Amino acid sequence: MSEIAISVKNVSKCFKRYAQPVDRLKDLLLPGKSRANEFWALQNIDLEVLKGQTLGIVGRNGSGKSTLLQIIVGTLTPTSGEVQVRGRISALLELGSGFNPEFTGRQNVFFNGRLLGLDHKEIEAKFDQIAAFADIGDFIEQPVKTYSSGMFVRLAFAVVTTVEPDILVVDEALSVGDEAFQRKCFARLQSIRERGGTILFVSHSAASVIDLCNSAILIDHGELLLSGNPKSVVFNYQKLIYAPAGKIQALREDIRSMNHQGKVNQSLNDSITKSSSPRQKASALYDPDMKPKSTISYISIGAKISQTHITNLEGKTVNILCRRSNYIYTYQVKFSETAYRVRFGMLIKTISGFELGGAVSHTLDKAIECVEQGSTVQVQFRFHCLLQPGVYFLNAGVLGLVDDTEVFLHRCVDTAMFRVQIEENILETGLVDFKVDTHVSLLNQSQVIPIGIEKKSKEIERNLEA
Ligand SMILES: Nc1ncnc2c1ncn2[C@@H]1O[C@H](COP(=O)(O)OP(=O)(O)O)[C@@H](O)[C@H]1O
Ligand SMILES: [Mg+2]
Numbered sequence: 001m002s003e004i005a006i007s008v009k010n011v012s013k014c015f016k017r018y019a020q021p022v023d024r025l026k027d028l029l030l031p032g033k034s035r036a037n038e039f040w041a042l043q044n045i046d047l048e049v050l051k052g053q054t055l056g057i058v059g060r061n062g063s064g065k066s067t068l069l070q071i072i073v074g075t076l077t078p079t080s081g082e083v084q085v086r087g088r089i090s091a092l093l094e095l096g097s098g099f100n101p102e103f104t105g106r107q108n109v110f111f112n113g114r115l116l117g118l119d120h121k122e123i124e125a126k127f128d129q130i131a132a133f134a135d136i137g138d139f140i141e142q143p144v145k146t147y148s149s150g151m152f153v154r155l156a157f158a159v160v161t162t163v164e165p166d167i168l169v170v171d172e173a174l175s176v177g178d179e180a181f182q183r184k185c186f187a188r189l190q191s192i193r194e195r196g197g198t199i200l201f202v203s204h205s206a207a208s209v210i211d212l213c214n215s216a217i218l219i220d221h222g223e224l225l226l227s228g229n230p231k232s233v234v235f236n237y238q239k240l241i242y243a244p245a246g247k248i249q250a251l252r253e254d255i256r257s258m259n260h261q262g263k264v265n266q267s268l269n270d271s272i273t274k275s276s277s278p279r280q281k282a283s284a285l286y287d288p289d290m291k292p293k294s295t296i297s298y299i300s301i302g303a304k305i306s307q308t309h310i311t312n313l314e315g316k317t318v319n320i321l322c323r324r325s326n327y328i329y330t331y332q333v334k335f336s337e338t339a340y341r342v343r344f345g346m347l348i349k350t351i352s353g354f355e356l357g358g359a360v361s362h363t364l365d366k367a368i369e370c371v372e373q374g375s376t377v378q379v380q381f382r383f384h385c386l387l388q389p390g391v392y393f394l395n396a397g398v399l400g401l402v403d404d405t406e407v408f409l410h411r412c413v414d415t416a417m418f419r420v421q422i423e424e425n426i427l428e429t430g431l432v433d434f435k436v437d438t439h440v441s442l443l444n445q446s447q448v449i450p451i452g453i454e455k456k457s458k459e460i461e462r463n464l465e466a
Helices: 021-030 065-075 105-115 122-135 137-141 149-162 180-193 206-214 231-243 245-260 455-464
Strands: 003-016 036-049 053-060 080-085 088-091 167-171 198-202 215-219 223-228 304-314 326-335 339-349 354-358 370-371 376-384 388-404 405-421 441-444 449-451
Touching: 003 065, 036 065, 036 198, 036 223, 053 065, 053 180, 053 206, 053 231, 053 376, 065 080, 065 088, 065 167, 065 198, 065 376, 088 149, 105 122, 105 137, 105 149, 122 149, 137 206, 149 167, 180 198, 180 206, 198 206, 206 231, 223 231, 223 245, 231 245, 231 376, 231 405, 304 388, 304 405, 326 339, 326 405, 339 376, 339 405, 354 388
Parallel strands: 053 198, 053 215, 088 167, 167 198
Antiparallel strands: 003 036, 003 080, 215 223, 304 326, 326 376, 339 354, 339 370, 339 388, 388 405, 441 449
């Protein structure tokens, strides 16, 4: 059995809100009925995080994510319930916490290192490593109040991750930095995972949660509405935030009952289903058993996508693709209402939800002016399969104007899937086939002697992989 790193049992948090600041004072000084309004930021949260797990936390602003993290870290006490944490915890909470603005970066590194349980010598030994990761140059000797928010996060992230915590808590901070720094942070989070660390990660970035986390929870109005695999949790969260106001309550009920039935706890690999009633005949290029199980159809606004499938150039429906061949991704859209400034989209993703590439049919200024009510449109995206052997998933989307804003009139996630066939003796590695052309030569005095190219490249490949 796996070790439990964090256990949250029936935790609730009530904040007292006062209409006027003076009421708080009156409450303290004068006996009688409280002048506060009670506000429950969290209600009856139960959560277990296993050692080595990376848990993503999603939810709208004000849903209670930061409150939950603060209770786990210990900077807030729960009104009721119990929290147990095993191991050293290090946290990058919302901007500003833990750093003294009057101190220099260097002083704050020492100050925070001490708070995190290191002694002076240990921090000294790690200081250069921290400064190098933060990469803020001479600013390390300036007071933190002179930092930009980006610089601040760089230093804070460097400190909380260099102390090698057992549990790392990151609250939304990473969206502040630039992409290159974010990539560096993700690499560091990955190394914490690899050595068995536990991570709690609040993020608005669906792709990051899907890519980094191996489980996720959705918090909504202080309630733990859903827990399960990151892909399902993130998609249900998006469904909730994009739902029209009138449908939110019903959707919330759906998600809640889905959670109670444990429907989203399947592992990612289960998203490849074995259908028991094959409708289409099997062939070398079509596997009727290969249908996505994770399909989510968003709420439709006057347009509905259907019949998503891939064909080869001969028009045959396929879901087993050959590397470097051309295919057409096709779907139909039925418009039950007239739509304006219409565009169509597609996206190809990995099994973990990572977005590999996609396209839209038109630029915004060249969108289709108007599609009349009752029309059916066929959309075809021709593409060159430059992917390595593996399983991939497809999205489809129709964009149009609602109240002068471009929105998805309909959107389907994981609406189709395909497998790129394994071939023998492939030289390319990774996910994307860049059609690499390799030349290997022996540099011998003034001569350049080409040597057995294919054999040599394989050796290089083996060395790279070793
Ligand atoms: N110290 C506080 N006093 C009163 N209300 C608070 C306090 N901290 C947070 N809240 C309220 O609790 C709710 C949850 O906040 P928070 O946990 O920060 O949400 P999130 O991180 O999901 O955006 C919000 O409505 C917020 O206004
Ligand atoms: Mg927050």
